[in-house]
Amino acid sequence: MAQPQPFTILCVDDSEDNRQSSAVLLELAGYRTLEAGTGAEALRLVAGADLVLLDVRLPDVSGLEVCRRIKADPATALVPVILLSGVFTRSDDRADGLEGGGDAYLTKPAKPRELLGQVKALLRVRQAERRASESLALLDTLFENAPVGLGFIDRWFRYVRANTALAAAAGIPAAEMAGQTVSAVVPDLWPHVEPIYRRILSGDLSSSSQDVFGETRARPGQVRHWLASHYPVALGGEVLGVGTIVHDVTDRKQTEDALRLRDRAIQAVDAGVIITDALQPNNPIVYASPAFERVTGFVGEEAIGRNCRFLQGPGTDPLAVAALRDAVREGRSCDVEVLNYRKDGTTFWNQVLISPVRDDAGRLTHFVGVQTDVTARKTADESLARLAAIVQGSRDAILSTTLSGVITSWNDGAAKMLGYAAAEVVGQHQLLLAPPDKADDMESALRRVGRGESVPPFPTVWLGRNGRPVDVMVSVSPIRDRDGRVAGASKVVQDITGVRHLEDQLRQAQKMEAVGQLAGGVAHDFNNLLTVITGYTELILEDLPPDSPTRDLLVEIHKAGVRSAGLTRQLLAFSRKQVLTPKLLDLNEVVRETEKMLRRVIGEDVRLGVDLQPHPGWVLADQGQLEQVILNLAVNARDAMPRGGGLTITTRTAPADHGGAGPRSGPAVVLSVADTGVGMTDAVKARIFEPFFTTKAVGHGTGLGLAVVHGVVAQSGGRVEVDSAPGRGTVFRIFLPLAEQPGGQSAGRSGVRGMARGTGTILVVEDEAAVRALTRHILQAAGYSVLEAADGEGAVRVAAGHPGTIDVLVTDVVMPGAGGREVADRLRGLRPGLKVLYLSGYTSDAVIRHGIETHKVNFLQKPFSPAALAAKVRDVLDGNR
Numbered sequence: 001m002a003q004p005q006p007f008t009i010l011c012v013d014d015s016e017d018n019r020q021s022s023a024v025l026l027e028l029a030g031y032r033t034l035e036a037g038t039g040a041e042a043l044r045l046v047a048g049a050d051l052v053l054l055d056v057r058l059p060d061v062s063g064l065e066v067c068r069r070i071k072a073d074p075a076t077a078l079v080p081v082i083l084l085s086g087v088f089t090r091s092d093d094r095a096d097g098l099e100g101g102g103d104a105y106l107t108k109p110a111k112p113r114e115l116l117g118q119v120k121a122l123l124r125v126r127q128a129e130r131r132a133s134e135s136l137a138l139l140d141t142l143f144e145n146a147p148v149g150l151g152f153i154d155r156w157f158r159y160v161r162a163n164t165a166l167a168a169a170a171g172i173p174a175a176e177m178a179g180q181t182v183s184a185v186v187p188d189l190w191p192h193v194e195p196i197y198r199r200i201l202s203g204d205l206s207s208s209s210q211d212v213f214g215e216t217r218a219r220p221g222q223v224r225h226w227l228a229s230h231y232p233v234a235l236g237g238e239v240l241g242v243g244t245i246v247h248d249v250t251d252r253k254q255t256e257d258a259l260r261l262r263d264r265a266i267q268a269v270d271a272g273v274i275i276t277d278a279l280q281p282n283n284p285i286v287y288a289s290p291a292f293e294r295v296t297g298f299v300g301e302e303a304i305g306r307n308c309r310f311l312q313g314p315g316t317d318p319l320a321v322a323a324l325r326d327a328v329r330e331g332r333s334c335d336v337e338v339l340n341y342r343k344d345g346t347t348f349w350n351q352v353l354i355s356p357v358r359d360d361a362g363r364l365t366h367f368v369g370v371q372t373d374v375t376a377r378k379t380a381d382e383s384l385a386r387l388a389a390i391v392q393g394s395r396d397a398i399l400s401t402t403l404s405g406v407i408t409s410w411n412d413g414a415a416k417m418l419g420y421a422a423a424e425v426v427g428q429h430q431l432l433l434a435p436p437d438k439a440d441d442m443e444s445a446l447r448r449v450g451r452g453e454s455v456p457p458f459p460t461v462w463l464g465r466n467g468r469p470v471d472v473m474v475s476v477s478p479i480r481d482r483d484g485r486v487a488g489a490s491k492v493v494q495d496i497t498g499v500r501h502l503e504d505q506l507r508q509a510q511k512m513e514a515v516g517q518l519a520g521g522v523a524h525d526f527n528n529l530l531t532v533i534t535g536y537t538e539l540i541l542e543d544l545p546p547d548s549p550t551r552d553l554l555v556e557i558h559k560a561g562v563r564s565a566g567l568t569r570q571l572l573a574f575s576r577k578q579v580l581t582p583k584l585l586d587l588n589e590v591v592r593e594t595e596k597m598l599r600r601v602i603g604e605d606v607r608l609g610v611d612l613q614p615h616p617g618w619v620l621a622d623q624g625q626l627e628q629v630i631l632n633l634a635v636n637a638r639d640a641m642p643r644g645g646g647l648t649i650t651t652r653t654a655p656a657d658h659g660g661a662g663p664r665s666g667p668a669v670v671l672s673v674a675d676t677g678v679g680m681t682d683a684v685k686a687r688i689f690e691p692f693f694t695t696k697a698v699g700h701g702t703g704l705g706l707a708v709v710h711g712v713v714a715q716s717g718g719r720v721e722v723d724s725a726p727g728r729g730t731v732f733r734i735f736l737p738l739a740e741q742p743g744g745q746s747a748g749r750s751g752v753r754g755m756a757r758g759t760g761t762i763l764v765v766e767d768e769a770a771v772r773a774l775t776r777h778i779l780q781a782a783g784y785s786v787l788e789a790a791d792g793e794g795a796v797r798v799a800a801g802h803p804g805t806i807d808v809l810v811t812d813v814v815m816p817g818a819g820g821r822e823v824a825d826r827l828r829g830l831r832p833g834l835k836v837l838y839l840s841g842y843t844s845d846a847v848i849r850h851g852i853e854t855h856k857v858n859f860l861q862k863p864f865s866p867a868a869l870a871a872k873v874r875d876v877l878d879g880n881r
């Protein structure tokens with residue numbers, strides 16, 4: 001603590017002796033002294049003195065005048081003055097001296113004790129005053145320099161005092177504030193503070209420290225914010241006015257506002273926002289925004305203190321977790337999509353964005369994470385990817401164009417179908433793909449799409465790479481943008497070359513069917529006539545003496561009849577109207593049996609090669625017809641090789657997926673007949689199976705050979721393929737369904753016996769009178785008694801009227817009224833066990849429709865020879881079917 005300064009006493013006397021004796025006395029008592037011999041000198045030195053010993057009689061100015069001047073100067077007014085006068089001082093002088101400001105009056109020579117006593121007493125007061133003024137100055141300084149605004153307002157709401165800070169807050173100089181009313185200085189605040197002032201002034205001290213926020217605008221746009229506290233200033237219980245303390249909280253408010261804004265902003269974000277503490281072990285969550293709960297279902301308190309991995313579960317991809325772990329470990333940001341689990345156990349795709357947060361020193365202190373539920377987008381992405389994969393993988397060409405026709409996308413199907421890679425066509429105009437005569441198809445479809453229409457599938461032709469035309473079916477649809485405006489076109493393009501081919505085949509098949517119907521119909525009527533012609537010829541020949549001159553003529557008639565029957569058989573075969581007798585056959589065996597005959601047919605110029613598969617090729621077919629097929633093909637091959645060549649017959653088994661348009665799928669036995677002949681043009685190839693179509697010279701071919709092949713094969717459930725080109729020979733491939741291997745097939749009886757004979761009674765039912773008569777003749781010639789009827793009714797009548805046995809019923813299948821089957825059934829009702837032989841020149845279909853399955857009953861195909869009929873009847877009699 002600093003030593004208190006000794007007081008300084010100014011001794012003023014014109015007598016140096018007096019001055020010095022006083023000075024010595026005072027210095028001995030511990031004071032410092034100053035000396036002045038004149039009034040002027042005294043006034044100059046008084047500022048440094050704490051007390052003045054003033055002789056009233058001075059050479060220049062009177063001591064009383066000096067005293068007055070000291071007291072008049074505020075700077076020295078409080079310095080006590082002891083007046084000293086001579087011995088004979090009048091009491092008036094003493095009174096004048098004290099009135100002039102002297103604080104004491106001593107007579108010279110003053111006794112030392114008295115002088116020191118007086119000095120001491122006055123300095124005590126002086127010291128108290130000095131202290132008071134010091135503390136006032138201190139308070140003044142405190143008041144003035146306070147960093148907050150301080151003011152005192154009197155009962156009339158006027159500023160009595162205001163410090164610099166308050167004046168600065170009010171925006172005016174402090175000196176100008178004093179005496180001004182609050183409402184004049186801060187009109188913005190006045191409405192807020194007036195009620196408070198009034199309450200305080202009314203003596204309601206409870207409202208003393210009320211804080212009020214306010215703002216002022218010192219300059220336009222420069223807003224300052226204040227926090228003011230007001231309190232009563234009271235003296236002796238009387239409220240003198242209001243004290244005001246005003247803080248400038250502009251910076252604090254701005255900081256708070258900024259923080260509040262950030263908080264609100266975080267809360268407004270749809271995504272969850274969390275902050276984790278990177279300095280704590282396990283990096284726990286220290287803040288979770290409200291949206292975190294919306295996204296995860298966990299409220300803030302449930303998340304705070306935990307590591308975010310609690311959102312993961314069994315379906316979470318470890319690779320995604322590893323990506324998060326690496327980013328956190330390395331203190332860097334990352335963006336990871338991870339499967340997370342909500343509180344209720346449901347899953348969602350969480351896009352986690354993590355960023356490190358560093359302090360001023362650059363040290364990692366926190367992480368901030370943003371969680372967005374991207375399930376919808378992810379699902380949409382996946383279904384989009386699925387759609388893209390479907391489009392990309394489609395066999396159809398799927399492409400898009402702009403409305404002006406520029407290609408914008410191109411799938412794999414398009415690349416395969418048209419031969420261009422996507423990179424070659426994207427950006428090109430679509431007309432690249434249109435032949436000139438089809439360009440308009442393409443452009444007009446695009447125009448329709450531009451008007452918002454969808455163009456349903458239409459057939460057209462597109463050009464593949466190298467100008468290869470492709471038959472296609474195209475549909476075009478608008479592609480719309482988000483606003484529903486047509487922005488482009490999508491095209492789905494189907495290659496219909498195969499369909500076209502099938503259509504051609506179908507047309508061809510329909511044509512063949514129609515021709516077949518016609519041919520079959522004619523052949524059927526012919527059959528009956530030929531049966532009659534050849535039948536009677538044979539009967540007459542049997543009875544004719546060997547040397548009869550008409551025999552040769554009759555033989556010629558018979559030959560012509562037989563040839564005609566062969567022709568009709570071929571017609572029937574072609575039209576698939578003949579009745580086949582399918583048996584299990586080994587195709588290898590059939591070829592072997594035909595081989596010898598073939599060698600004869602093809603002549604010496606043609607080499608015959610036979611290449612049979614090592615195992616049997618079982619098929620269900622009619623042996624005779626199959627031989628006919630091979631023969632017809634061989635004959636054609638021979639004719640195609642006028643200067644010789646090679647003919648190769650091959651058998652193979654083809655697996656189930658051998659393709660083609662055969663009526664049946666499944667494994668097939670393939671018979672190939674290949675020649676090295678002249679080959680065929682496409683035009684010829686397209687017509688070869690038509691009946692009566694021939695490339696041979698007039699008289700050299702019936703035009704039925706391949707028609708028969710087609711008919712027989714088709715009727716046996718197979719199909720024929722042809723491979724041929726001019727100069728490259730021809731291969732016919734016959735696919736026949738592979739039949740089950742037989743358990744123990746009895747070899748079919750073949751060959752025709754001579755006229756078999758017998759006895760007994762036979763009932764012939766036939767609507768064609770001529771055929772009926774022939775049948776009767778043959779049977780009578782063979783030794784039988786014959787009963788006849790023209791239809792079902794007649795047959796029942798005849799049977800009912802015949803007293804004896806009837807051994808065999810020989811009946812036509814298709815007749816007006818009751819058919820053969822019905823006749824047989826009705827007669828069996830009369831005569832149980834009756835044997836029946838069915839005859840028909842009709843199609844197998846028709847026969848089957850009449851309830852007869854030819855392989856289950858006794859059946860004879862018309863036209864028949866007398867020998868065949870006699871043999872068949874014999875069979876029936878012997879065979880007990």
Ligand SMILES: Cc1cc2nc3c(=O)[nH]c(=O)nc-3n(C[C@H](O)[C@H](O)[C@H](O)COP(=O)(O)O)c2cc1C
Pocket residue numbers: 274275276283307308309311312321322324325328338340350352354355367368369370371
């Ligand atoms: C700020 C921040 C936010 C995170 N948010 C998730 C989140 O939403 N879902 C999640 O599966 N993992 C989140 N993680 C990651 C996990 O907290 C943890 O780092 C991750 O599972 C790898 O660490 P671990 O192998 O120790 O589990 C976040 C990490 C941080 C730092």
